[in-house]
């Protein structure tokens with residue numbers, strides 16, 4: 841019995857690897873927090889706080905996060921997402937992603 845099986849086929853929000861393992865953090869008696877732990881980049885993420893519910897596909901968000909890490913301005917990122925993916929996002933959306941995915 842392996843509770844850590846990645847049965848949902850989640851992929852890492854940071855590096856898109858499927859080598860992620862399900863971990864349950866016990867916060868108190870009534871609240872459990874489920875997180876995923878990525879074996880490839882050693883980062884943790886919460887699936888519920890991840891890409892589900894976002895209007896944009898993960899590769900767009902990943903591209904934006906990469907651009908932020910490369911110190912591109914929000915204006916540049918908006919423009920390049922529009923050019924590369926023909927997707928319009930606001931600067932605020934990118935800031936929201938940044939808050940979610942980059943700490």
Ligand SMILES: [Zn+2]
Nearest residue numbers: 852855878881
């Ligand atoms: Zn990863």
